[in-house]
Amino acid sequence: MKKLFFTALALISTLSGMAQKNKYMTFQGEIANKNGDAIYITDGKNKLIKKIQISSEGTFKDTMNVVPGRYGLSDGNEFTIVYLKNGFDLALKMDTKMFDESITYKGKGALENNFLAKNSLYEEQTDMGKLLAANEVDFLKGLEKKKADDLKRLENTKLDPVFIDLQKKTIDENYNGAVTCYKMNYEANLAKSKLANTMSPSFNYDNYAGGKTKLEDFKGKYVYIDVWATWCGPCRAEIPFLKKIEEKYHGKNISFVSISVDAQKDLDKWKALIKEKELGGVQLFADNNWNSQFIKEYGINSIPRFILIDPTGKIVNADAARPSSAELQVQLDAFLN
Incomplete structure (x- = not known):
């Protein structure tokens, strides 16, 4: 009887320990080329759940009490989805220079999170x-x-x-x-x-290089406009192609203008990305993100969006080909060569 009693106590103690352990999860990681001093965990409504400090060596470790679910993980510049659940002992490893391509997980919870990391690459292919x-x-x-x-x-x-x-x-x-x-x-x-063939709405936005720039400043030139945001993956995917287009048509009768619809709170993030990626052309910041008059008059509700305007200010194409499309070079060659 005494043996059964102590066996029951041991079982209760074990179950109690498991219950205590499952009240939280452990999250640690190593981040190469870190963009900031912390990572941020947010819920589906973009509410901050946890801010985890990153050491100068790029490592972090913390615990969280979470409801099982999909959460956002951001280092300030980049964003990915993670699956978190109490009881997990999750270890992340990534390089911000590659971000999605470099993300790997180990430990309890790694199977689901490696699935999500790989799945994000599939999404980018679509x-x-x-x-x-x-x-x-x-x-x-x-x-x-x-x-x-x-x-x-x-x-x-x-x-x-x-x-x-x-x-x-x-x-x-x-x-x-x-x-x-x-x-x-x-x-x-x-x-x-x-x-098409109507006069383009105008703008007058803050220029990364200083001062303000309006559409009329480009009169006499074709204008190729890229409407984008720092948080937009497809927008950033076009950056290398846009750089090549700018290089090919450098010195031609065309100006390349990028207009960010980032929120005002992300102004510094916008400036940092321009410097980091060494973006060329004319970099402008819309005065009221999606509610900016120029954006509304073009009916822009998704990005990236590209616009081509002729030297007189008339719209050639309100939804022009992307820099990654061969169609764009065919059209520009017709106008500029």
């Missing part, structure tokens, strides 16, 4: 801009294939069931959101087509 520009039949066909591929990658019985359910919910939300976006895009395309 050209949603091209898909949204397709006809309705091709759009739905492409979207159905993407959804099927996303679900196929979840067929791993070792993944946490809660994680699988959350991912399936996210896939459905993304699918429905894309359908809604397509309808909005179709209506927007009709409006953009009506802008």
